[in-house]
Amino acid sequence: MSSQNETATRIFCRATVVIIGLVAFIPIYAANLLDSQELIQLLGIGQQELKNLDQGKTVFFNVAEDDKKELAAGVAIYLPIAPSRIIQFIHKKGLSSLDPDVTAHGIIPLQATLETFKGFGFKAGDDEAEDFSQEAPERRFNLSTQEFHTLKATGSTRSDEASQAYRKILLERWQNYRKNGLKGIASYDRDNGPKANPSAELRLATLDSKILARYFPELYQAWLNYPAALPAGAEELYFWINRKVEGRPTAILGHRVMLSAGAGEVILSRQFYVGHSYNANQLSIACLPYRDGSLVFYTNRNFTDQVAGFGSDLKHSIGREQMQGEIIKQLTNLRKALK
Structure with a gap:
């Protein structure tokens, strides 16, 4: 594998570890209670790995990859911090505060307008604006066929007009998802190649959430079939990120x-x-009370064309290892932030 492809794979994997949203599994259904020891067994974490956890080390657990474009990784760590403090941090700051590559982020209100996405834009004189408005065959952006046609009809390379056009796409993408869930996600045009289908990829990632389906069936069904009604007490949040x-x-x-x-x-x-x-990306973190703190189980599923095709096995191996490293960094930063 060339150094260029290896570098690209590393960057793509790093980009997936966007930490604005997390999953913490704490059992509340009386019929299907889950505790830390049970989850350890379900994830196949052995005695040696458990000893490493007790010593504050990170351990890896297997996450099956069911698609040639999928990279999946699981990391567990023990934090001498109560789950309530971790949750409070997530509610108050979100984990995007720990990611130096996030240059801007915000909440998308239910009454979103183009102004909602003003934190994202192309800088004056930036080649991105021209590349975006006059898209080349290499397809450097993830856009649908209709979105490409709209941009070509616009034809402007001014950074402010390109930014406004992109904000319109973001608004429409959000509106379609909110109205239709996974079915509302348009595919990405890949010029003469097969289109990328983030809708199908995210559906696959959700179907693979076996622990969620077993212990939180109502939430699982709502997540899979969104915008189906969420369980009582559930809160939802839409967000946007501008990340390098x-x-x-x-x-x-x-x-x-x-x-x-x-x-x-x-x-x-x-x-x-x-x-x-x-x-597309889907991630989860399971945070369970354990001894004087919490066991945190982080699972990340990322879908990228970069690991398919020739040399796929090697690309997956390299990408998975680098993804694990990025997860460890995020968990380490979380521990530091909560000291």
Whole structure:
């Protein structure tokens, strides 16, 4: 594998670890209670790995990849911090505060307008504006066929007009997802190649959430079939992020669902639109009371064209290892922030 592809894969994987949304599984259904020891067994964490957890080390657990474009990784860590403090941090700041590559972020209100996305834009004199408005065959942006046609009809390369056009796309993408859920996510045009389908990829990631389906069936069904009604007590939040990927601004639209559950909370997060470099992402963190603190289980599923095709096995191996490293960094930063 060339150094260029290896570098690209590393960057794509790093971009997936956007930490604005998390999942903390705390059991509340009387018929299907889950505790830390049970989850350890379900995830196949052995005695040696458990000893490492007790010593404050991170351990990895297997997360099956069911698609040639999927990268999946699982990391567990013990934090001598009560789950309530972790949850409070998530509610108050969000974990985007720990990511230096996030240049701007915000909440998308239910009455969103173009002004909602003013934090995202192309800088004057930036080649991004011209590339965006006069898209080349390489397809450097994730846009649908209709979105490409609209941009070509506009034809302007001015940064302010390009920014406004992109904000309109972001608004429409959010509106379609809010109205139709996964079915409302338009595919990405890949010129003469097959289109990328983030809708199908996120559906696959949700179907693979076996623990969620077993212990939180109502939330699982609502997440899978959104905008189906959420369980009582669940809260949802839409967000946008502007994040540097390959030195380029990357527009990301996300959806997070939170459900209070005893001493902890369930938070599900998916990136249903990503501006470039990868297709979609879904992540989860399980935070359970354990000894004098919490066991945190972080699972990340990312979908990117970059790991498919020739050399796929090697690309997956490299990408998975680098993804694990990025997750460890985020968990380490979380521990530092909560000291």
